[in-house]
Every structure is written in C-alpha cells, then in structure tokens.
Amino acid sequence: MAKAGIVYVGTNDGLVTYSDPGSTGHWRRIGHTLVGHTVHGIIAADGDDGALVVIVSLDANDARISLDGAQTWGPAPAAEAEALQDLRQSSRPLIATAQGMAQWTGAHPPAPGAQALAMLAGKQETLLAAIAEGTQLLYSNDGGANWVAAQLTTPLQGAITVFAPSSYHMDTCWAGTDTGQILRSDDRGQSWVEVAQEAKPIHAMVVMQIR
Numbered sequence: 001m002a003k004a005g006i007v008y009v010g011t012n013d014g015l016v017t018y019s020d021p022g023s024t025g026h027w028r029r030i031g032h033t034l035v036g037h038t039v040h041g042i043i044a045a046d047g048d049d050g051a052l053v054v055i056v057s058l059d060a061n062d063a064r065i066s067l068d069g070a071q072t073w074g075p076a077p078a079a080e081a082e083a084l085q086d087l088r089q090s091s092r093p094l095i096a097t098a099q100g101m102a103q104w105t106g107a108h109p110p111a112p113g114a115q116a117l118a119m120l121a122g123k124q125e126t127l128l129a130a131i132a133e134g135t136q137l138l139y140s141n142d143g144g145a146n147w148v149a150a151q152l153t154t155p156l157q158g159a160i161t162v163f164a165p166s167s168y169h170m171d172t173c174w175a176g177t178d179t180g181q182i183l184r185s186d187d188r189g190q191s192w193v194e195v196a197q198e199a200k201p202i203h204a205m206v207v208m209q210i211r
Helices: 078-088
Strands: 004-011 014-021 028-033 041-046 052-057 063-066 094-097 100-103 116-120 126-131 136-140 160-165 173-177 181-185 191-197 202-210
Touching (some): 041 078, 052 202, 094 160, 160 202
Antiparallel strands (some): 004 202, 041 052, 052 063, 094 100, 116 126, 173 181, 181 191
C-alpha cells in the first residue's frame, strides 16, 4: 500500500493538516481542527492501530490528545501535557529533530542570534538555523564551525518561527513563518521552496508518514 506524508501545522487558529497521498509531491490541505486556539507545540507518534497519535499544547496550559490522526480530541494525559509545557518554559534554546523538539545542550546556540534551529541526522549531521530575526536561512555541515546561506526558490515571507525535520527522509525538512508561509527543503537545507500559505502565524510543525 502506498505511503502518505502528513504534516501537522500549529497556528494561531488551530491545527492544520496537509497530506501527500502516495508520496507524489502534491501536498493538499485536508484538515483544520481546534479552531480558535493557538497551537504552541505538537507531538505525534504511530498508534497501535496504525492511526497517528497527536498531542498538542494550547493556550492556558491546556493540552489535547487525538488518537485518530487529529480528527477528534480529548484532554491529554498529565505526563504528556507536562512534557510539552516544560519545553515551552525551557530557558535553553530548542532544536528541532526528526524525533521532535529537544533542548539544545550546548553552552551557546549553534548559530549567533538563531531564532529557530534544527538538526538533520545522517553520516554527517547538518545544522539549520534561522538568524537575523528569522529572516535568513543558514546550514552547516561541520557542526556549526562554518555556515552557508540557503537558496530560496520563493521569496521568504516574514520570519522563520519553526523547523520540522521529516521523520521518514533524513534529507527533508519543513519550516513555517510568522506570516503563515510553509516551506520545504529536500536537500538538507541547501535550498527551499514554498509548499503552501496559511492565513495565521505558525508556531509548531511535525512531519510524519503513514501507510
């Protein structure tokens, strides 16, 4: 059975879902839930029955869980809600990985003035950073010793607020901006294209794959 890519996008007006059935590269908007809420953080994982389990952090320390791929929602278990809240309140910079957001454990951010950070796994790890208040995209293949400016096929609108490395392809990473622009790179952050445009600022993203 063909695989489908799924991207969950947390905005100022709920959670938006994009899908790429059959991994053909044609992404389409298939869902919009939790309308009226700001989604600050997202955790997603494969469920026992094949459906994705999605947990989101909302305003006022509220967290919700969906056991059916973000179609219906209920209160999140306390442990998961606390984990999302701890990330939001972290004093350390956060870095996006294919396994989700994590605290950066270095003494300093891996790029001066970075607004958003990501790490792509591989034989040679790649670091991504959005600097200059999120308006410039950089990548580094040597642990941050040297940084190279990324190429943008589509002009950047607003500032990058979040990176989301793909969980199913180590070379792919997504990004969102404070104007709702959604971007994707398939070459480890060297170049970026626009995939979609939301009407509200983006705060969180997760990229998954289901069968």
